[in-house]
Amino acid sequence: MFVREKTINGYTYLYLVKNVREGKRTRQQIIKNLGRKDAVLANGDLDRLLASIGRFSERAAILSRIEAGDTSGLRCRRIGPPLLFGRLWEETGCRAVIEQALAPRGFEFPVERAIFTAVLHRIMVSGSDRACEQWMDDYDIPGADDLSLHHFYRAMAWLGEALPEDRQAHATPFAPRTVKDEIEEALFDRGRDLFTDLSVVFMDTTSLSFTGAGGETLGRRGHSKDHRPDLNQMILAVVIDGDGRPICSEMAPGNTADVTVLLPIIDRLRHRFAIGRVCVVADRGMIAEATITALEERGLEYVLGVRERTDKRVRDHVLDDPTPFTPLLVERAQGETQLFAKEVRVDGRRYIVCRNEAEAEKQRRDRQAIIEGLEKQLAKGDKALVGNSAYRRYIRKPRRQGDDGPEEATEPVFEIDAGKLAEEARYDGVFVLRTNARISPLQAMLRYRDLLQVEAVFRTAKALMHTHPIYHSSDAAIRGHVFCSFLALVLRKDLQARCEAAGLKPEWGEVLRDLDRLQEVTWDTGPRTLILRTPVAGVTGALFQAARVALPPNVREPKA
Structure with a gap:
C-alpha cells in the first residue's frame, strides 16, 4: 500500500493505492482519493495520516518483539x-x-x-x-x-x-x-449542602478476626460472625445515611455486644455531625429493651425490627390481634409489590405488622419442598436425617414402637410434627416493626425496607472490610x-x-477486570522512549466518561 501522484488537467492529485493480482498480472487499485496535492499538504491531512500510521507501526513493533520473546527495554504497568x-x-x-x-x-x-x-x-x-x-x-x-x-x-x-x-x-x-x-x-x-439530611441513619456491625493478639485492647474473644471463635477479633460498625453513603466507622473490642454499641454511637453521631432529629432504623440483633428505653429517654425516634418468634408479647398478642390488614401497593424498580399492614398497640407500645404475599408464597413452597424430602427419608427409615437442620425443625420428638400397645420395641419412630408446621406457617411473609415515630404504617415499612436495601451496601462494605490477614x-x-x-x-x-x-449498571467484578486491562507499555529504544496505551476494553470507556477522566493518548513520549 502506498501513495501515488497523478496529474489531471494541470492539477496533481494524491491517491492511496495498493497492488492486487489478477491471474498472472498485477495492477494498482485505488483505495482512497486523498485530494489535490497542494490542498492536502496545506491542511496537514497527509502529516496526520502518516503520524497515525506511525503509531500503529510502533505498537506493531512492540507486539512483534513481545511475541518473539524479546522484552528488553519494555516495561508494562496498569493505569x-x-x-x-x-x-x-x-x-x-x-x-x-x-x-x-x-x-x-x-x-x-x-x-x-x-x-x-x-x-x-x-x-x-x-x-x-x-x-x-x-x-x-x-x-x-x-x-x-x-x-x-x-x-x-x-x-x-x-x-x-x-x-x-x-x-x-x-x-x-x-x-x-x-x-x-x-x-x-x-x-x-x-x-x-442544604439538602444533606442525616435524620435517618442505618448501622450494622461485623467482626474481624486476627491471626495474632489484635492490639492492646481491640483483640478479644467474642461472638464471631465469620465463624472463627478460636481467634481474637474486633467489632466494626459502619454508619450509612438514607442514600447508602458511608458516614463513619466505629471500632470496638471483640467482646462488645451489638446491643451495647448502638447507643454510644448514636450519641456520638449527634455531636460529631450536628444532627438534630434522628430516626434510628435497625435490625433485630441491635435491639434490647434497655436500648429502646434509652432511645426514648433521649427523645429519639426509631423503627426497629422485632423477633417475632422469641418475643412473647409479639407472639401471643400482636400476631393474634383481630384488626384487619390494610392492602398497600408499593412501587419498586423491579415492579409493584403487594403488601398488607396493620397497626397494633399492646401495653402502650406501637407495632406495625406487615405481610408480603409474594414472600409468604415463596416460604410456603420452600417448606413444602423440605417436607416432601423429609417424607422420602422417613419412608427409608433413615435416622441420620435428624442431623439435617432443615428437617429437624419439623420432626416430633421420637417415640418408641409399642408405646401404645403391649408389644415393646426399642426402635425409635420419627414423625412429622403437624403442630410445628402450623406454627411455622403462621410467620410466612410476616415481619413486625416496633416504632415510636409519628409516621404511617406505610412510611415505617418503607424505612425498614430501605434498611434491607442498605444491607446490600453493608455486604459490599464487609467484603472490603475483611482485610485479612492483619499483621x-x-x-x-x-x-x-x-x-x-x-x-x-x-x-x-x-x-x-x-x-x-450515567445510566450504567456494571457488575463490580467486571469493573475491576476491565480496569486492570488498561495498561501502558514503556519502550526504551535507547535514543527514544515511547509509551503506548492498550486499547480500551469492556466498560472502562463508559466508567471514565462517567467520572470525567480523560484517557491518555495511544502513543506518547514521557514528560521531561
Missing part, C-alpha cells in the same frame, strides 16, 4: 485503577482532607500517597499491607514509587493515632477519638488499616452514584 479512582480520590475530598490533617506533622515520606495506595489495594484485591507493597509494583500510581512496607505501617499508625486529651470530647466508652475520626468529620463537612500489633495501626477499607467504600459508593447518573 486504569489509579486514573479512575485517583480522580474520585480528588473529587470526594479525600486527598485534600488528609493533606490538611497532615499539615502540622513533619513526615519525611508522602503519607497521603501511602494511604491512597492502600485504599486502591483494598478496592482491587484487598489483603495485608505486606501484600500491598508487592502489588503496587504492577500499577502506575503517581508519587508512590519510593514507598516501602515501613511507610505503610507508619501511615496506618498515624490514621489510628489517639487525639490529645483536649480533643477527646464525646469519645465512645470502647474507643478514643483518633485522627481518622477527624478525617470522617471533615469529609462529611465537605459534602454537606499489625498495635491498636492504632489496626484502626488505620481498617479505616483504609472504609475509604475504599467511600470511593466505591461515589463511583456507583456516577454510574447510576
